[in-house]
Structure formats: structure tokens, C-alpha cells
Amino acid sequence: MNSYNDKTEDWRLYEAGKQYNNRLEPNYYDTVDANYEFFHGNQWRNVKAENIPKPTFNIIKRITQFLVASLTSSKIKLHFEPLPFFQQPTEDGQISGADIANAQTSSLFEKFKMDFKIKEALFDAAITGDSCAHFYFDVTKKPYGSLSEVRGEIGFELVDGSNVFFGNANNSNVDSQPYIIVSGRDMVRNLREQAKRYNQKESEVNSITNDYNYQEQTSDSGKIEVDADEYGKALYIIVYRKKKVKRVKKDEQGNEMLDESSNPVTEEVETIVASKSVENAYIFKDVDTGLSHYPVAWLNWEKQKNQYHGRALCTGILPNQIFINRMFAMVMYHLQMTAFPKTVYNADVIASWSNEIGQAIAVRGMGANENIKNIAGYLEPGNMSNRIESVIDLAMQYTKETLGISDAALGNVDPKNTSAIIAVQKSTAIPLENPKSNLYEWIEDIGKILLDFMGTYYGIRPVSVDQNGGKVVVEYDFSQFKDLFLDIRADVGESSYWSEIASIQTLDNLLNNGHIDIIEYLDRTPDEYIPQKEELISSIKERMQQATQPASPEQLIAMLPTDEQQAFMNASPEQQQEILAQLQMQMQQSQAPAPM
Structure with missing residues (x-):
């Protein structure tokens, strides 16, 4: 140390x-x-009872x-x-x-x-x-x-x-911290290579050695590491601090601003500096990150x-979990001890007792008028209280309900009244x-x-x-x-699944009743319901734009039956203009949206 x-x-x-x-x-x-x-x-990791079940x-x-x-x-x-x-x-x-x-x-x-x-x-x-x-x-x-x-x-x-360690541990706001420390463990080889990239002295690099500072790592598994040569690990920390530095001001084009004497114009800004170290050596120190906020959420x-x-x-929930496990353990232990009744026999009459199936048991010194049931019998086991099972069930039920886990939340309901389900959820x-x-x-x-x-x-x-x-x-x-x-x-x-279904049904009704058009419908529909929704909207808009453009005379004539096309060709120019105007009006009426 x-x-x-x-x-x-x-x-x-x-x-x-x-x-x-x-x-x-x-x-x-x-x-x-x-x-x-x-x-x-x-x-049951800290319980040293060997003779009881550990459910x-x-x-x-x-x-x-x-x-x-x-x-x-x-x-x-x-x-x-x-x-x-x-x-x-x-x-x-x-x-x-x-x-x-x-x-x-x-x-x-x-x-x-x-x-x-x-x-x-x-x-x-x-x-x-x-x-x-x-x-x-x-x-x-x-x-x-x-x-x-x-x-x-x-x-x-x-x-x-x-x-993670906050400089002001009584405040959970990140931006208000004087410093924030992030710790971790990495291979010594990696930490040394990083120190060399930051041009640290050879003595500093060699000071980075493997250690066993893992007692504060999370969970029991974090305190077990591979112990092998050249694969040792060391604990490192990164300290982020806020610091005010002077920087050259730049214009909108990114060029450095100069004063009348052609000297750079500087301004004082707050930045985040970072230092990384092991216990007795720095890997890098006070590096200006250029960031305005701590890189920690x-x-x-x-x-x-x-x-x-x-x-x-x-x-x-831990006390509830311990109680449930203990009660189950005691129930199991009681069943193990009393599930099979104990035999009691008169040792003066029977020398030994055998539990083998079909095995005959010899009885000596028994009078002719004595009842065989007085020689041997079974002890009646004590009955377990029925309240134990109900208490265990109540402990589980109340624990779930106080945390908001009801049958409606789990989906264990008949979905007939969706409004009631939404309210309960x-x-x-x-x-x-x-x-x-x-x-x-x-x-x-x-x-x-x-x-x-x-x-x-x-x-x-x-x-x-x-x-x-x-x-x-x-x-x-x-x-x-x-x-x-x-x-x-x-x-x-x-x-909520039910909220999504209700929203889609509302949009369907609005579209069917003419209160919204197809573009408004698609804009409000969740993306996961319609693949490539943006491409579909773009395609529909393009077709709608083409439909609103006036048709050419050739397109209008092509709409007529063959015999009427021949009659159009034989008509006078004034009659042809009148026919085209009527066809154009009919097309506009057919493309007009239905009244709401």
C-alpha cells in the first residue's frame, strides 16, 4: 500500500x-x-444453516x-x-x-x-x-x-x-458539480500504452502496475479477476473539472479575430478539463476537452x-423477499420432519424394528389376552397452521400491488371493456x-x-x-x-397497447368521415404501422400534384370513344373548342374532393 x-x-x-x-x-x-x-x-449467500432447505x-x-x-x-x-x-x-x-x-x-x-x-x-x-x-x-x-x-x-x-463520484455528493445535478470522478479497471498494458501516447515520463509509465483494488466493484463477481502474468489489471480514475481558459475569438467564417494591432482577440470561456491517473501516477493531466458540459449523464x-x-x-423489496424465503424454508423443513410418522415400539417385547416392506417382526413374552396394538404404534405429527400459506400468498400479492403490478397491468383480464382496462392500466x-x-x-x-x-x-x-x-x-x-x-x-x-389501438381507430373514423385527408392520416400514424411511410407520402403527393394539372387537348380527345373522336375531327374549330372546354370541366368535377 x-x-x-x-x-x-x-x-x-x-x-x-x-x-x-x-x-x-x-x-x-x-x-x-x-x-x-x-x-x-x-x-442465501450469508446464511450458514446446513440442515434446512434454502428455497x-x-x-x-x-x-x-x-x-x-x-x-x-x-x-x-x-x-x-x-x-x-x-x-x-x-x-x-x-x-x-x-x-x-x-x-x-x-x-x-x-x-x-x-x-x-x-x-x-x-x-x-x-x-x-x-x-x-x-x-x-x-x-x-x-x-x-x-x-x-x-x-x-x-x-x-x-x-x-x-x-462514479460527485464532488458535491448532496446534489444529484451534474452541471453544478465542481468535479466528477469516473473509475474503472483496465489492463496494465493498455494503461501504459496510453500514458506513452501522452508523453509521460518513463518513471510514471513504470509506476503503473497491477493491483487488487477491486473491493468496491459492483457485485460479488466484480471482486474476482484472472490472476495471470502480463494480464494484470489496475484501477484508474478519470477526473473531470470545470475550468476557465482564454481562447481566440472567431468570426462566423471560422477565422481568428484580430484587434487594431493585429493581435488575436481572446475571450474567457468555461471548459471541461480531464485527468486520468492510477494511485501514484498520471496517465494524462488537465487535458482541455473543449466541451461545455460534463460527458456524464x-x-x-x-x-x-x-x-x-x-x-x-x-x-x-429485500425484506419481503427474505420473509417469503424464510417462511417457505420453515414449511419445507416441517414437511421433511413430519411427512413420515415415527414408529414407537415396546423394546421389552420387540428387540428391534424393521421398516422393510413385507418384513415379519417377531414378538416374545406376549400374553394371550394382550392386544398387538399395545406393542407398537405411530406418533401423531403436529399440524401446521393453515394461516402460514395465506400469509405467504398475501406477502407476494401485496408486494406486487404496491408496486403497480395488477392483473390488468399483466394482461390477465378479458378485453371486453377497453375503456375500463385503459383506466385501470x-x-x-x-x-x-x-x-x-x-x-x-x-x-x-x-x-x-x-x-x-x-x-x-x-x-x-x-x-x-x-x-x-x-x-x-x-x-x-x-x-x-x-x-x-x-x-x-x-x-x-x-x-399502452390499448392506447395505440384507440388512436388508430380514431384516425380511421376521421378519415372515413372526410374530416382529414390521406396525407394527414399518414402523418399521424406511428411509423411502425406503415413501412416506408415517408416514401408513400411523397408518392401520393406527387400523384395528387399531377392530377391537379390541366390535361392537354390530346389527353382529352383520347378520353372519347372511337366514334366520338372521329366526329370531333370532322367538327369545325369552334365546335372542337367547345367540346374540349366541356371535357375539361367534367375532369375537374370528377377530381374535386367530396363535400365534408
Whole structure:
């Protein structure tokens, strides 16, 4: 163990964060480990009773899976819109910055496998109370392969809540933190190579050695590693801080601004600097990231007052789970002890007793008038109270109901009265409103971070955008995002199957009664219901536009029967003009929309 003076300044902040977690009641690390083990079914890990059954009826896992599935039953999408007072007028067909942000964010979500990541983050939050999205920029990646020389891509990883430390632990707001620490474990070889890329001294590089600082890693499995030569791991920390620096101002074209003496004009801006270190050596220090926001999005399952850690779903169910397991264990033990009655016999008359089937038992010294039933018999086992089973059932039932898991939510109902089902589903979903709001806030924070990353690192690069029902590729200078003001919103579809059906039925009725046209109908229909919806809308608009154009004389004549075409050719010019006018009027009347 290194002495206090050998440790880096950042490492002391990390140890202060661990000390804070250990001071929480109950102990934060013990709570997280217990929650994970209970979720995975290892619910008797600290019980050393060898002679009793250890049943596991894992209601924690069932409840957590259901609630996470309920929160993610609809696809979540980020949407960027210009703020009304910052919106610049655009010409028809011109692609705006908001369009670029929407297209690029959608592409990144596909690369991140965001639907799966959201589920994984919610499981972490439900089990431990917290989940963290950590972003970085990987300069070695080529996002377009050999098609372009553009380098660099935004990276994304989920970090356990136990590996994130806030400078102000009594506040869960990320932007207000004086610093944020993200810890992890990596191969010593990788950490040394990274230190060399940042031109660290040889003594600093050699100071990076394998360690066994994994006691605070999440779950019991995080504390077991491969112990092999050249594959050792070391604990590292990344410290993000806010710092004010001076930068040269640039004009709208990106050129440096100069004063009257041709000196660069500077301005003081707040930026995020990053330092990465192990216990006694820096890998890099105070690197200016150029970012305006911390690259960390923090998610709580349920926020707690004056604490950045959230309260986990599993924490509140643990006592119920322990009670259910214990009661079942005692019932099983009682059955084992009393299922087969014990034999009692007179040893003065019978020397030994055999339980073998069909085995004869010799009896000596028995008088002729004695009853054989007085020689041997069976003890009556004590009866178990019938209330035990009902109490176990009530414990399971009340646990589910207090968490909003009813028969209507599970779909165990006859769907005859859909209005009643919708009302019951909405009432049972009330306990999920707080986690749902936290999830949407987390997604919007991710959008803010992605916008910051693109504006800082992307530069000029191609991007694919939807336009007029098709895909177009444009070159865009993403540095404009640094001065672009956009409103970020998490768009979420209906989570209820019945709500979707009701919405579609309403649209059908509006269309059938002539209150909306086909274009308005398609615009409001969810994308998953109609494949290639944008292409279909574009095709219908094109046909409608062609239909509104006046037909040529040749087209009008072709509409006439053969004999009438011959009569038209033999008619005078004045008669031909009159016939064409009548045909044109008939065509317009046939294309006119029906009255509403």
C-alpha cells in the first residue's frame, strides 16, 4: 500500500468519495452487492444453516423485469427543435441545423444499440439505484471506412453507479458539480500504452502496475479477476473539472479575430478539463476537452433528498423477499420432519424394528389376552397452521400491488371493456411516473452531451438527412453547433397497447368521415404501422400534384370513344373548342374532393 504522500491529488479525492459511500446508512457498497445477488437468485449467500432447505422464490427478478419492460415498451427518440426566438428563416428545401442534429443523433443511437442500452441502464438503476452514461471521443475510429478520410467517433459506455463520484455528493445535478470522478479497471498494458501516447515520463509509465483494488466493484463477481502474468489489471480514475481558459475569438467564417494591432482577440470561456491517473501516477493531466458540459449523464431510479445516489427498487423489496424465503424454508423443513410418522415400539417385547416392506417382526413374552396394538404404534405429527400459506400468498400479492403490478397491468383480464382496462392500466402505472420522468430527463441530458461532442470534435463531415421522402448526403460544418441553440425533447410513443389501438381507430373514423385527408392520416400514424411511410407520402403527393394539372387537348380527345373522336375531327374549330372546354370541366368535377 502506498503512503499518503505517494498518492496523486486526484486519488485523494477518489478515496474521499469512497469514504462518503461507506458512511451511508445502510452501507452503500453492501446494499448494492446484496441487491445484485438477490436479483440473480443468490439469496442465501450469508446464511450458514446446513440442515434446512434454502428455497428461492425470486419475486425481485420478476417485478424488476416487468417494471423495466413497462418503461421501455415504446421506442424513445431524441428530437431537436430551434428555440422560437433563435430560429433563423430558411428557404424551401434548405436543411437546418436541427435537421442535421436529428439525423446524426438517430444514426448514433443505432450505433450505440440505444434500445438495448436503455434497458440495461434501467436494470442497473432498479438494482443499485443509479446508472451512468459516460461519453468519450475515439480519434482512432473511421466512421465512414475507406469512403472518407474523416476520423473520430463518439463512444458511449455504461458505468456502474458505484464507480462514479460527485464532488458535491448532496446534489444529484451534474452541471453544478465542481468535479466528477469516473473509475474503472483496465489492463496494465493498455494503461501504459496510453500514458506513452501522452508523453509521460518513463518513471510514471513504470509506476503503473497491477493491483487488487477491486473491493468496491459492483457485485460479488466484480471482486474476482484472472490472476495471470502480463494480464494484470489496475484501477484508474478519470477526473473531470470545470475550468476557465482564454481562447481566440472567431468570426462566423471560422477565422481568428484580430484587434487594431493585429493581435488575436481572446475571450474567457468555461471548459471541461480531464485527468486520468492510477494511485501514484498520471496517465494524462488537465487535458482541455473543449466541451461545455460534463460527458456524464446520471440516472436515478428514485431520487433521494440531499444525496446523489438514488434509491433502488430492489432495496425496498429485500425484506419481503427474505420473509417469503424464510417462511417457505420453515414449511419445507416441517414437511421433511413430519411427512413420515415415527414408529414407537415396546423394546421389552420387540428387540428391534424393521421398516422393510413385507418384513415379519417377531414378538416374545406376549400374553394371550394382550392386544398387538399395545406393542407398537405411530406418533401423531403436529399440524401446521393453515394461516402460514395465506400469509405467504398475501406477502407476494401485496408486494406486487404496491408496486403497480395488477392483473390488468399483466394482461390477465378479458378485453371486453377497453375503456375500463385503459383506466385501470393508467392507475396501476402511477408508481412508475417518477422513474419514467427520470428516464426522459436522462435521455435529454444525453442529447445535450451529443450536441456538445459533435460541435467540439466533428468539424466538416458528410451526414445523411431525410428530405422530400428520400435520403440525401450533405457536407456540414458541425462546429456551428457550439453557437446553435436547440430545444431538446425526448419523444416517446404510447406505452399502452390499448392506447395505440384507440388512436388508430380514431384516425380511421376521421378519415372515413372526410374530416382529414390521406396525407394527414399518414402523418399521424406511428411509423411502425406503415413501412416506408415517408416514401408513400411523397408518392401520393406527387400523384395528387399531377392530377391537379390541366390535361392537354390530346389527353382529352383520347378520353372519347372511337366514334366520338372521329366526329370531333370532322367538327369545325369552334365546335372542337367547345367540346374540349366541356371535357375539361367534367375532369375537374370528377377530381374535386367530396363535400365534408
